[in-house]
Structures are given as C-alpha cells and as structure tokens.
Amino acid sequence: MGDATNGRWTRPTGPVGRTERARRALDLDALAVGDRFRLFNFTQRDDYVVYLWALRAMDRLRAVHRVRVDTDDVAAALAELALLHDDVPDPGASLRDRLDSLAADRIIHRLEDASRAGSLARYRNRQSVYQFSELGYRAFLAVEDVLAARVQDANLSRLVFSDILDDLRSLASANRAGDEEQVYRRLSRLDQVMEDMVRRSAHFHVTLGEIVTSTEASPELFLRYKNALLTHMSDFMAELDRYLPRLDRAVRDVEATGVATLLTRAATADDRPFLGGAERVEDWRRRWRTLRAWFTAAPDAESGAADLRRATRSAVSGVIALLRQLTEARRGGVNRVSELRHLAEWTFNTPDEAAAHALMAAAFNVGSARHLGGAHDDAEQISSRATWWEAPGIEVALTQFRTGRQAGPGLPQPVRADTRMRADLRRRQVAARAAERAAADSLANGGAHDRVLDEAETRVLLALLTRALEARTVVSGRLRSGAGTEGTVVMRLVPDPKGSAVRTPHGVLHLPGFSLRLVTRAGGVDA
Template sequence: MTSAADPHANPPVGGTGRAGEPYQPFAHLTAENCALYRRVMGVFVRAKQEFTVHLRPEDVHLGLPPEVRPPLDGVAKALEQLAKWGNLRADPDTSRVTALEDFYRARHIYQLTRAGEAAEEALAAYDGALGRRGELQAVALADIAVQLRAVLALARRPDPDPTVVHLSLLALVDRFSGLAENARAFMGSLQRTVDLHEAEVEVFLAYKQRLIDYLERFIEDLVTRGAEIAGLLEELGVSPESPVGPLLRLAAEREASDAAPDAAAEALAAARARWQGRWDGLRAWFLSVPGRNSQAKLLRSAARQAIPQLLAVVQALNERRAGRSDRSADFRELARWFAEAPDDDARHRLWRSAFGLHSARHLTIDQEALAERDTDPVPASASWYDAPGVRISPQLRRTGSYERRGRARAVQNRDEARAYLAELARKQAEQTAAARARLATRGEVRLSDLDELDRDAFRLFLLLLGDALSMWRPGTTSVSTTTNDGTMEIRLTRLPGGGLAEIDTLDGVLWGPEHLVEIVDLTSAGEVTGAGHE
C-alpha cells in the first residue's frame, strides 16, 4: 500500500495549479497500487452519478467488487493517498463523535475534487476511444435522409418556428457526426484486421464472410441512400440566399440568444460561422466537386478495396495452414538455433548442416578405398589439392548422377476439373448476359415504367447506378458513363417534378426520385437501351 513516503507520490504529474502549486490528479496511474486506486475512484464516480456527495471509508469498502476487495485499513490508506494527490478532499467526520476522545481520532469523509473528477472524465474518454470499434451505420443514412426532408419542409414554410428549426438541425448534425465518426473508427479497425498477421485462423475465417457481407450491404445502402441525400442537399443549397440559408440564420440566432449583452455580436457571428461550417461539412461528405471527391465516395472505394485485401489475408492464412515454406521464418528460426548453440564447434556443424558446405569426401567409393581411409584417415580440413585422390564410380563420372531414377510420377487427369470450371464460367456468362438483356430496351424510359427485376439484373443495375452517381456533379442534369469492362453504358437524366419512382425486386421495393435512364448493351450487334433506377 502506498503511504505518504510512497516514491510514486513524489514526482508531480499533470503540471501546476492556478496558484502555482503542483497538482497530481494522474499520479495514481503510475503508483504501485494503480488498480486499487482506479477502483476506488470508480466508486466515487458511480456515487456522484447517484447524487451521493460524501463517502466514508466503510462506504467505499462496500462499493468495491468482493473478489478484489482489500481490508478496510487498506482502503483507508488508499483514500488518504488519493487525498494527498488532490483527487479527493478529506473533511473531518463529526457526525459520529460521541465522546471527547473521538475528536482525536482520524475520522474523515471524502468527496471528489474538481481535479479528480476531470481526471476521471479524461480517463473514461481515453478508454472509450481505445476500445471503440466503430460501425458502418446504414440506419444513420436513412435517418439523415428523413431529417433532410424535414429540413426541406421547414425551408418551404413562409415563417418557420425557430425552435423547431434549431432542434431539427441539431438532430441532423448529431446523426451525421455519429455516422462520420463511426465510419472513420470502423475503417481504422478494419485496416488493423486486414493487417493482422498472428490471427487465429479458424476465428478469422469464420469472421471473414460476415465482414464481407456487412461491407457489401453497406455499399449498396450507401449507393442508394447517398444519391437521395445528395439530391436533397442540392435542393437545399449552400449560399445565404438558398432555401437553407434562413434556417441556418435562425439556428445561429437562437444559439446566440443567451450570450451576454456585451458579447452578443461576437457570439452571433461565431454561431453563424459554426453552422455554416457544419452545413459545408455535411455537403462535402455526400457531394463531390471538381477536383475533390466526396467522403461518401472515398468511403465506398475504401470499403470495396478492403474486400480483396481480406481475401488476400485469407489466401495467406490458407498457405500457412498448408505448410508452405516461409524463408524469412526459416532464417529467423535458424538464427535462434545459432544463438542457442553451446560453442563454436556446434555452430560450425549447424552451418555445414544448414547450407550443405561439407567436404567433397561424401562420394561413393569401394571397400578397398574405405579400408585405406581407415588405415590412413584424411582430416576434413585437408585441402583437396594435398589430399590423395578419391576413386569414384564411372557412372557418376559419365552422367553426373549416381542414384537410380525411379518410375516417373503419373500425370494427373484434370479433365473433370477443367470441365467443371468451364461449365461454371459458362453459367456465369449466361447469367450476366441475361441480366444485360433484361435491362436493355430501346430509348429513354422512366424508372416507374420498369417491371420487376430479378436478383442478377438488380445487382448489375446497382453497379451501373453507382458508376453513374459517382460522375454526378452539382449543377449537372445528365451524366453518361461506361462500366469498367466496357460492356455497358448508362445515361442518367434528371426529371424535375417527376415525383417518386418505385421498382419491384425479389427482395423488396426500391424507390427514389424519378429519372430518365438509358442503358446500352455495348456487346450486342445493335445498341439496345434500357432503364434503371437511382
């Protein structure tokens, strides 16, 4: 237990207070009984959340987990040390004094100091940031779209309520901030997962497929919801004269209404700049501009790149399981053997065994030569020039190889495997061709005029739609792009006032703003055009 003479208590940790005196709210993190100090401070944090201010040593003792609860004297000494560091404040406990002798006994009640409370808040934030995994929130995309539609409805009102406007924008910013922060944390943890070299093979393989499905599902949601959000942001605008301009001014004025009279102008200017920055950040996340891609597009690209990286890790793990040689690992193991060798002679033997640098006297010779070697042995260190010659087999001299060759290994018949792969490729090509034929019709078509799409056609359609939306820029009304393999071309045209379009699929109904779309199958003899959906 750390006492007043604890060596860990001497160096001040954290700087000095306002009056110049040293304060040590983080000193308990490097002390010998750090775990006990952290648990004691945790009892005070939980008590404060329950609106309990003062605690006696008995209360702290009961608040500790039973499996790690020290004796009451140990808790009392820990409280005294935390009070010396400034994390706690000790006050005389006069409520239990019944005799004059009790005044001379050290009885105290303890409460958190401002420095101790700030230190615990900082440690909680630190632990939370380290343990945060993040997530790709497809639900947040839907919530942002709903909030933007509500903001657009407020912008169309002649005299919107400032309270409703402020709360709606706060909810929008809060949901967007959570989405961006969680996406950043998830991609960071995903990269650490991809870079993992010592993962348990079975656990990683079981996790891999769920992660890939998770990424693909989010990419599809980001394509569909992102297009809707981008359209709403374009309609709301960005300038003070746009529909969102008056709403941002109302939110800033309501935020600055509680400022002091002498700082009202500065508070209003700061609030306006803050809200304009939030709105610009939201637009930059979903809208691309010339020379800069949107964060949503970058996230979509990073998520797509993570899938082949995960598959590469799986391939490396499978190679490791198959026992394939890793030369760098072999050399590291050999270096360990050299370091553990007892003497230089053992290291020389290990060197000759590892790299085959033996004397050339291992060639096959006859019994007469062996008898001569037994009578007059030649040391291994003798030079070949000074040593007597060695009689070798004429066959070895003629062919360079003495061992008898066995029967050649039979060639495996892989016709069945090749036929299976050819059939699989044929079926995939037929499915892709059928999907292209399903999407391809002649001329521009409204989205609402499409019939039900099967899964293959719908998956191909989403890829085409994602390529088209990635080319969309603010102010454009029509885009045209081709797929990476050059087999299809899509032309997407905005249809103002067209309302909503719905497309039936086997997995549900896809809806969005009405557009004119033309899809050209470039592999067919003539240009066949068709329809798709945003």
C-alpha cells in the first residue's frame, strides 16, 4: 500500500507493505541474509525438480493438518500427486537423503520420533520426522508464486473502488456506534482490499512495460490485443476519476468520528498474541496513515490514487505512441525485421568470409579484445579489491600475446609399450567378460522377478535397463516401449498397469508402469 510518514506520501513500488518489508530487510546483516538465502539452495541443484515435488508433497500433507511427516508419508503423497500429474519424478530410495538435504538448508526441520518405531529393530534405526520451518515455507511459497505467474493474469481492479467506499462508510458508522469488532473487521477488510488493488496495479504496469519493450519481436500479438488493452485502462481511469472525490470525503468523515478512538478500538479487538497493546495501536496507526495517503492529498504531495491515475494515463500515451510507431513502420515497410533481413542478405552476398565478419562487426559495433589477463601464481597475495592498475603484472606467453590463443602443451611424448601389463589387462578383461556373459545367461534362464539377484546379475540387469531406457519410445507424451541388448540377452520394457519389482542385494528396485521381459537371441524366456 506504500507508506505515509508525517503526512507525506511514499510512492508504492510493489504490493502492500513493500516499503515496510524493505526497511526490515535493510536491517539484516550479511550473515542473516546469507543464512536466509540458503533456503533457496534446492533451486540450484541438478535434481531441483525432485526437491520441488517433495516440498509440494509436504505442502499437500500440511493442508490436511499433518504437520510432522516421515518418508513414508511423503512417498505416499508423491504417489497421489503422480496420479494427477504425469511429470512427478520418482525419488526412489534417495527420498530420505533429499529430505535431509532440505533440513540442512533449514527449509524444513528434522526431528526424531521414537514413538513411530513398531519394533526394536526400527527403534535402533533413525526414526526421523520432518516439518516445514516458518521461513522455509515462505521460501517454498515464493518459488511457487514465481512458477505460477502468468502474463494473462495482469489487470487493473476498477470494481474495487465501490467496495472501498462502502467499507469507509461502514467504518464511520461503526466508530460512531462504538462497535469495536465491526471497526476491526472493516479496517482489516480495507487493508486486504488495498493490498490486492496495489498488487494488481503494480503487476499490470510491470507486465505492460514488458509487452511494450518486446513488441518488436511480436507486433502481431500487440496489435491483436491493443483495443482490449486501451479499453481496460480507459475504464479504470474513468472509474477512478468518478470515485476519487467520494473516497476523499469518506476518509474525512471517518476522521471526524475520532482517529485515536478508532485505532484504540481496532487494537482492542485485534487478537494477535505476539504484539502488545501499544504495538497493535502503532501498527493500525501506520495502516490508517497509508490508507489516508492513498485517497487524500497532502499539502505538499498528491495522493497515491492520483499518482496511480497519472501512471495509467502515461501508460495509455505510451501504448498509443507505440501503436502509431508500428502502424507507420508497417506502412513504410521499414522496421527492425526488415533491417535484419537486409543485413542478412548483404552478409550472404559478401565476396569472402573476412568481408562478412567486417560487415557484421561494423553493424553491431563489435571489436576484438585489446587486452590480456591471467591469474597470479599466488592469488592470496593479491587483494580482491585491488584494481588492474594497482595489481602487479603477470607473465604472459608469447603465443597468447601475438595470436590471442593459449599456448599448447607441445609435442606429445612417445608412448612406452609394456607388453606384460597389456597382457595382464587383457586376461582380466576376458575374465570379466566371461563373468558378465555367465551372469547374463543366468539372468535370462532364471528371470528377473520372484527371486533375489546376486551382484553380477544386478550389474547386468542395470546395464540392460539403462540401454532400454535410452532406446525407449514416447507416444503422445507417454512411454510405450524400450529394449536393451547385452551380448545374447535382450531386455524389453513391457507396459504393465500393476508395475513390477526386482529384488537385489541392496534393496528392491520398483518399476511403476512396466515389467521386464528377458529374451535370448536363440529363444525367449519371460521374466
């Protein structure tokens, strides 16, 4: 909503409370900032999608008041999400490690709950439960808000002014009647409505700026929606001009009933347990000043609504100017697209490659680098704050100085032949290959299911499974089939709604949606 201090209006730069939150953020030291930035570490990992869906599963459980969950609960929630979304990954046996990594980043808390152990063996093992931390849940919601943002959602809420006027009139009546709860309700509703209005307006103007700056690449999209865009902004300005005098009078009517009494009654009905009475009064006083600054002009500054009206009028002028520019460019036939096409044609018709490079360098003002740089042998002796002028020089190779290329390692040294070592390596390779072939035959004869595979069979199975997954085919966004070959054994992935499982010495490998069929080249054995 912005802020009003000593009767002056601070122009809003984002959603309600942005100025206050910015002030609080500036009070944090570098250690606290770095500690909170750790909450977003999961977005920088290679498998960030798995972490995101694990947090979504915990949020799904949190919505049904299951605050503390274990790995089985998260896995069950992921399975439920997989029924609704096709892109839910399978974390497998590494789910506990992923949750522990999130706990190390402090986005969730890890606690020990021995009451979940049903046997002595499970009691001896670690019985961890996880729950969102307060800051971690805010970080997760921030990531979800960024992922859910859509340009199509940007709009100006012109219908909100009638609701604000009704709430101001009801607030004045409640303050005259001495109804504390009604005063609190109306002030809270005004705060929420103003937050939504400012958030929408800020989102709309930011989105409009992006559209205006990106129309050179897609003028057809802009011309398609220009009429709806201009009508939307014109209607908003007309509604704002119609309601602004009424809102000014309504704010002054509320002030006539006594602002101090109003704020005291709102603070009395406020049931926030972590704020004292004086703090609640001061908080509501700040909100009322901000609300007043939105609709009532100060002696030396205009109101926030007038500022918003001026920004919207300026945006309309910018859209009309851009529309005129696009129309003239289409009429004259010269725009950025035509210029780039002519440049491409000139470059293609140049006599040689050097002339093409010279033309492109002149067109885009690109020049070759005229300096060389490198790292000092002992970088710790050089301060990171030292400028290039103050830092000591380093030795540069003559090849790099003359040609700009790094010096090569020189001619390769002759390879020393060791016949005995090569023969030993060959024997070990033959033995390993024979063991793999025997394991493959055993796997083909005994099948992959309904038994526990040994180490050699597990390695062969994983190699076949990797090749089958690499050769899989996708039809209409779903995996249909795949096959992998290892010597005389062929593995096929057969779609199966029940799925399958393979028991290995290290655990159970689950294959949801598929079963394995092992076939030899001479015949077939189903597994």
